[in-house]
Amino acid sequence: MNKLKKIMNESFFSSPVKLSSNHLLAIEGMKKSEIQKLIERADYFANLDRHTNTKVLQGYVVLNVFFENSTRTRVSFELAARRLGAEVINISLINSSIKKGESLLDTASTLNAMRPDLLIVRHPHSGAPLLFTDYLNCSIINAGDGRHEHPTQALLDALTIKRRVGYLEGLKISICGDIANSRVARSNIHLLTTMGAEVRCVAPSTLMPSNLENLGVKCFSNMKIGITDADVVMLLRLQNERMTGTENPSEREYFKFFGLDEAKLSLANPNAVIMHPGPMNRGVEIASALADDTNRSLIKTQVEMGVAVRMSIIEALNHTKKK
Amino acid sequence: MIFTVLKSIKVLNPKTYFNDISDVVICNDKIFSICKDFKTDVLQQDRQINIYDCNGLTMSPGIVDMRVNIGKTENLTAIQKIAAENGITSMVILPNQTPKLNNPSIIDHIKRQSENPNLTKVNIYGAATKDDQGLEMSEIGLMSEMGAIGFTNGNKSIKNSLVMRRLMSYAAMINRPIIQHAEDEDLSGLNKASTSLINGEMNEGEISTRLGLIGIPSCAEVIIVERDIRLAKLTGASYHVAHISTRDSINVIREAKKIGLKVTCDTAPPYFALNETSLLSYNTAFKLSPPLRKEDDRLAVIEGIQDGTIDAIASDHRARSKDTKAQPFSAASVGASGIETLFLMTLELVHKKIIDLNKAISLLTINPANVLKMKKPSLEKDELADFIIFDENCPDVINQNNLKTSPTPFDRRKIKGKILGTFINGQVAYMNQILKDKIIK
Numbered sequence: 001m002n003k004l005k006k007i008m009n010e011s012f013f014s015s016p017v018k019l020s021s022n023h024l025l026a027i028e029g030m031k032k033s034e035i036q037k038l039i040e041r042a043d044y045f046a047n048l049d050r051h052t053n054t055k056v057l058q059g060y061v062v063l064n065v066f067f068e069n070s071t072r073t074r075v076s077f078e079l080a081a082r083r084l085g086a087e088v089i090n091i092s093l094i095n096s097s098i099k100k101g102e103s104l105l106d107t108a109s110t111l112n113a114m115r116p117d118l119l120i121v122r123h124p125h126s127g128a129p130l131l132f133t134d135y136l137n138c139s140i141i142n143a144g145d146g147r148h149e150h151p152t153q154a155l156l157d158a159l160t161i162k163r164r165v166g167y168l169e170g171l172k173i174s175i176c177g178d179i180a181n182s183r184v185a186r187s188n189i190h191l192l193t194t195m196g197a198e199v200r201c202v203a204p205s206t207l208m209p210s211n212l213e214n215l216g217v218k219c220f221s222n223m224k225i226g227i228t229d230a231d232v233v234m235l236l237r238l239q240n241e242r243m244t245g246t247e248n249p250s251e252r253e254y255f256k257f258f259g260l261d262e263a264k265l266s267l268a269n270p271n272a273v274i275m276h277p278g279p280m281n282r283g284v285e286i287a288s289a290l291a292d293d294t295n296r297s298l299i300k301t302q303v304e305m306g307v308a309v310r311m312s313i314i315e316a317l318n319h320t321k322k323k
Numbered sequence: 324m325i326f327t328v329l330k331s332i333k334v335l336n337p338k339t340y341f342n343d344i345s346d347v348v349i350c351n352d353k354i355f356s357i358c359k360d361f362k363t364d365v366l367q368q369d370r371q372i373n374i375y376d377c378n379g380l381t382m383s384p385g386i387v388d389m390r391v392n393i394g395k396t397e398n399l400t401a402i403q404k405i406a407a408e409n410g411i412t413s414m415v416i417l418p419n420q421t422p423k424l425n426n427p428s429i430i431d432h433i434k435r436q437s438e439n440p441n442l443t444k445v446n447i448y449g450a451a452t453k454d455d456q457g458l459e460m461s462e463i464g465l466m467s468e469m470g471a472i473g474f475t476n477g478n479k480s481i482k483n484s485l486v487m488r489r490l491m492s493y494a495a496m497i498n499r500p501i502i503q504h505a506e507d508e509d510l511s512g513l514n515k516a517s518t519s520l521i522n523g524e525m526n527e528g529e530i531s532t533r534l535g536l537i538g539i540p541s542c543a544e545v546i547i548v549e550r551d552i553r554l555a556k557l558t559g560a561s562y563h564v565a566h567i568s569t570r571d572s573i574n575v576i577r578e579a580k581k582i583g584l585k586v587t588c589d590t591a592p593p594y595f596a597l598n599e600t601s602l603l604s605y606n607t608a609f610k611l612s613p614p615l616r617k618e619d620d621r622l623a624v625i626e627g628i629q630d631g632t633i634d635a636i637a638s639d640h641r642a643r644s645k646d647t648k649a650q651p652f653s654a655a656s657v658g659a660s661g662i663e664t665l666f667l668m669t670l671e672l673v674h675k676k677i678i679d680l681n682k683a684i685s686l687l688t689i690n691p692a693n694v695l696k697m698k699k700p701s702l703e704k705d706e707l708a709d710f711i712i713f714d715e716n717c718p719d720v721i722n723q724n725n726l727k728t729s730p731t732p733f734d735r736r737k738i739k740g741k742i743l744g745t746f747i748n749g750q751v752a753y754m755n756q757i758l759k760d761k762i763i764k
Contacts, residue, residue, distance in 0.1 A: 028533065103646060103649070103650070104650060104651060104654070105649050105650075123651065124653075125651030125652065125653040125654055126534055126535035126536050126605070126651070126652060126653060127534065127535075127536075127605030127651055127652045127653075128651040130604070130605055131605065131649075131650075131651055145535070146535050146536075146651075146653065147535030147536070147537075148534060148535030148536075149535070183535060186532075186533070186535060209531070209532040209538075210527050210528055210529070210531070210532055210538060210540075211528050211529035211532055212532055214529040214532075215529075215532070215533070
């Protein structure tokens with residue numbers, strides 16, 4: 001009976017989502033209903049047998065342009081696009097045109113001349129994908145820009161939580177770690193507060209951005225208080241490459257106060273789950289054993305959900321443009 | 324002998340508090356007469372007389388713009404011309420160009436190069452220190468003899484307290500002001516020696532958090548201002564803070580003035596007309612130094628203008644090429660154009676009833692001249708005829724496409740007012756068609 005209901009749901013109720021924009025640049029400003037639909041559609045893709053034919057985007061050209069190193073996000077986008085039947089071209093611009101002195105906008109115009117349908121862009125500077133929208137005719141997905149946003153990560157985190165817990169509204173979710181330098185944190189804050197979760201941010205005061213509470217979250221510099229009764233503990237990577245040496249005395253001191261270990265986790269809801277956008281620094285933000293605890297850690301599920309969420313988004317942008 | 328007669332023009336002369344409709348006669352490079360109902364027939368025997376019907380128009384001394392950056396790709400003569408078109412009869416350029424204006428011969432060279440009776444007059448700030456690190460005093464005495472009117476490190480703060488003390492002491496001896504860009508560079512992350520990872524990009528606060536841009540705390544300004552005021556007290560120097568932008572700094576200067584220290588400051592239109600919310604779409608035209616601040620700081624700048632804590636308004640012109648601005652915010656260059664909007668944006672304060680016209684003109688003319696110990700411009704008989712003619716109510720819209728420098732932070736702003744003519748040394752440096760059409764004879 002359940003199986004039948006599931007099939008009914010899939011075939012009758014799940015259809016491509018139409019968005020209000022041709023681009024996915026940020027969670028901030030997105031409507032709750034849009035987020036909800038994207039997650040539902042992604043849930044449908046996640047439930048599909050991996051060999052189901054979902055190739056609805058034959059001939060659709062996706063440029064996967066990364067100005068910053070990435071393995072998981074780039075592969076995840078590529079897989080998602082390929083499963084939809086699109087042609088994917090990966091372009092790594094970390095060392096090429098930028099070093100030759102070509103301006104970002106010349107790069108954008110060059111890419112535009114190749115007439116892609118979709119550009120997926122990761123860039124070390126906040127706001128860069130928005131700038132691209134002025135110079136390209138295709139849809140653009142922000143795959144992470146500087147310290148600003150990483151919208152697909154927030155959507156996949158939401159799907160992961162929803163599939164495990166069943167809902168988002170009213171959940172106590174603690175985002176812990178290097179909030180100041182984290183685009184994942186910003187996207188998650190916007191998404192989770194929009195969906196009605198109670199969001200807490202835990203960070204050493206040196207890594208807490210100013211006036212963060214104005215984004216509708218509670219801020220804590222004591223992790224033990226910040227994760228008490230939490231349903232979800234989301235950890236962030238300590239972004240050493242964006243630091244100066246004045247944020248934090250040492251990794252071991254960080255782990256003592258802000259690393260998740262059994263003792264701190266025991267203060268959270270007994271069923272609390274652990275998430276991390278990866279890549280992890282084991283023994284810095286999370287005790288290694290907890291990261292591998294399959295009962296509590298959803299880290300691998302997050303990666304898996306990434307593909308489904310990105311399928312849902314790519315499909316939606318194609319659908320939106322058609323309209 | 325060439326005579327220019329401006330019939331029934333409203334003459335606004337802040338130095339003498341004169342504000343009345345008069346006929347003004349210019350002869351060669353001087354003001355010949357300001358009187359009611361000038362009889363032109365006394366001049367009949369002379370060769371050339373130009374008479375303009377200036378009914379409804381206003382005349383004031385020409386603008387003294389005390390802060391203009393000449394960028395790498397800009398040409399000084401071209402900037403002088405644009406400045407003249409926008410009512411600026413005298414401007415002061417910063418030393419941080421290439422090559423640096425840090426020795427007497429280059430000051431002399433620029434002075435000579437820029438001398439042109441029909442263009443905006445150029446004054447120069449000499450570089451206070453020889454090097455970029457700000458550690459060795461330049462030959463400020465010799466530069467002063469060549470005509471440098473003040474000393475500054477341009478868009479960099481004079482950071483070392485001992486160097487600043489010595490500079491102030493020496494500058495006081497030769498009676499020249501020290502002009503400071505007040506910013507603690509370690510705090511704002513602009514000191515490359517201490518860190519290359521944190522480059523302050525905008526004012527720190529909720530907006531910087533939302534945009535994921537690196538914030539510069541507003542106290543980075545007042546920290547330097549407070550230190551410098553103590554050194555000004557110690558040395559008796561004339562100390563001037565450029566483009567002031569925060570409430571705290573303005574408060575500190577207000578107190579310093581109360582106890583009689585020779586402390587002055589100026590601001591620029593972005594700091595009284597805009598706030599940090601302009602950055603919400605990552606528009607790089609708003610990437611300025613100091614950064615656009617909170618609304619409360621903007622209001623404090625307005626209060627400072629009203630109560631006289633802020634002495635002058637400068638354009639803080641720092642035009643940038645489109646290429647360096649069409650970049651992600653973090654990679655874009657800092658600065659915006661200003662000489663083309665200085666007068667219009669200051670006039671906006673009058674239309675918004677924040678200050679009266681006389682005060683606005685003072686902030687642009689005699690006040691900066693006073694701060695820089697220059698001769699105060701005045702519209703009186705036998706004074707040099709450096710003045711502007713404008714229509715204070717002509718409605719217009721600032722449009723980047725019509726401007727010669729970029730980027731303007733005021734694109735598409737509705738304004739009222741228009742410069743119709745600029746006279747330098749009694750000669751027409753600029754005249755708009757509207758004024759040309761008003762010629763009677």
